[in-house]
Amino acid sequence: GSKKCDSRGALIVLEGLDRCGKTSQCSRLLSSLEKSGHAVESWRFPDRNTGVGQMISSYLANDSHLDDRAIHLLFSANRWEKRSLMESKLRSGTTLIVDRYSFSGVAFSSAKGLDMEWCKAPEIGLLAPDLVVYLEISPEQAAERGGYGGERYEKLEFQKRVAESYKTLRDATWKIIDATLPIEDVEKQLREIVMESVLTCGEGKPLSELWP
Numbered sequence: 460g461s462k463k464c465d466s467r468g469a470l471i472v473l474e475g476l477d478r479c480g481k482t483s484q485c486s487r488l489l490s491s492l493e494k495s496g497h498a499v500e501s502w503r504f505p506d507r508n509t510g511v512g513q514m515i516s517s518y519l520a521n522d523s524h525l526d527d528r529a530i531h532l533l534f535s536a537n538r539w540e541k542r543s544l545m546e547s548k549l550r551s552g553t554t555l556i557v558d559r560y561s562f563s564g565v566a567f568s569s570a571k572g573l574d575m576e577w578c579k580a581p582e583i584g585l586l587a588p589d590l591v592v593y594l595e596i597s598p599e600q601a602a603e604r605g606g607y608g609g610e611r612y613e614k615l616e617f618q619k620r621v622a623e624s625y626k627t628l629r630d631a632t633w634k635i636i637d638a639t640l641p642i643e644d645v646e647k648q649l650r651e652i653v654m655e656s657v658l659t660c661g662e663g664k665p666l667s668e669l670w671p
């Protein structure tokens with residue numbers, strides 16, 4: 460019937476420290492959902508392709524210096540510039556798998572010492588995820604995986620503070636997966652949690668906004 464066309468996609472967010480395996484899990488999830496015939500796209504923040512995204516990229520590469528609050532607002536603006544497209548994709552039935560979102564924004568900036576409530580404010584009114592999955596790994600174990608690039612935040616001491624901020628931010632709605640499990644096990648757990656959320660959204664769960 461016509462019911463199916465009305466069902467919306469799910470907004471799925473993956474969060475975690477650098478080297479937790481988020482990015483490879485996002486791509487595995489994408490292909491698995493595609494294979495089972497779902498309309499799905501994989502997004503990431505920062506989206507470095509926009510004008511704002513290029514400023515962020517140069518900041519992360521240490522090619523430019525910006526005030527902590529200024530860069531925080533740019534990360535937020537980078538989400539705002541994608542908000543309407545995000546909403547239309549979801550309403551047209553496409554599920555979005557998003558690698559980092561507002562939680563990274565708050566966790567990383569508050570790890571610098573900025574007030575958490577101040578950090579959350581510019582995110583108010585962005586679309587709320589239907590599901591946040593946190594891939595949990597200790598900062599020490601993440602560092603042992605090697606492959607920290609040379610970007611600004613890829614330092615053990617800073618990642619420890621980010622981990623603390625994430626702990627403050629997480630609530631009962633987050634799903635936590637042990638990111639130190641074998642990659643296939645993480646993938647399987649993730650897929651199960653995500654399928655449940657996709658189903659609920661298809662059944663008419665309304666879209667909502669941050670912060671719930």
Ligand code: 2DT
Pocket residue numbers: 504505519534535559560561563564565567568612
């Ligand atoms: P990637 O390595 O995943 O490209 O992230 N960050 C990210 C913030 O500080 N604020 C934000 O709002 C977002 C989305 C996390 C690049 C770095 O940018 C940080 C790591």
